Amino acid sequence: MAASVVNLRNKAETPVRTVEFSKLDFTNCPVRDLIAQIGGKWSTLLLEALAQKPYRFGELRRMVPDISQRMLTQTLRDLQRDGYVEREVFPTKPPSVEYRMTDLGRSLYGPLAQLLNWAEANHDAVRAARKKFDETEK
């Protein structure tokens, strides 16, 4: 229904998004469905690493020292399930496993990197806003 369709525009009046608020079923909402995974604690970090080049399990572990191997395994598995990452096992002795980004993952990383750049560029502004909010004691 047209009344429930919202056009989100930027300043140049170019439509940037159209969101229908009438039917927001969790199982079928792309935003919640995909962002829930990307928004996990370790997903973006691993996507950033693998956007550079393929890495082995142990290499990723050393690059992100404060991740538990449980979460590394699980996050990589989830990223593979969503089609962002490929896994290849080399039957060496002992075995080694390499993770690399797929084309879908690279296409995701474009807009994602822009958002992460924004986060870094505006981290101070957000922290200042938080401090002000907390000091005003609301």
Added chain:
Amino acid sequence: MAASVVNLRNKAETPVRTVEFSKLDFTNCPVRDLIAQIGGKWSTLLLEALAQKPYRFGELRRMVPDISQRMLTQTLRDLQRDGYVEREVFPTKPPSVEYRMTDLGRSLYGPLAQLLNWAEANHDAVRAARKKFDETEK
């Protein structure tokens, strides 16, 4: 140290991000710090609504019917704390409260909207990847 700095480049060899993996303290990592909030279950939805125009509490509640008033209050409060949203109370009878986006929030919404567009455009691809992964019974 230079060895721990990773340049993430796109196909045109333009550096898009530089990530230092050596010091990723949770309290000081902008990505995790900001994305953790944005990645919450309701944040993006409310940012999308308020990117269009200001809304009152009850209007937002009706736009997103499956949110509890507890989470609506809390998410709006968190968005306000991070400086994305402003709250204005009108001392009418009964009182009404309006929420509107700040300039910081609008600047965030630019790259965020691109990511959300990607999520919608590629939802089918991800769902297909999930189905294939699950059927391959890994």
Added chain:
DNA sequence: CGGGATCCATTCCGATACTG
């Protein structure tokens, strides 16, 4: 080396009831 299995603490979030 690259996991899997188990246990446990914390956090998130929904439901419900109450208030100025």
Added chain:
DNA sequence: CAGTATCGGAATGGATCCCG
């Protein structure tokens, strides 16, 4: 109308031990 307070279940994530 726009919240606050409390409770409890579910999900998230860390620590530890085991295994081919």
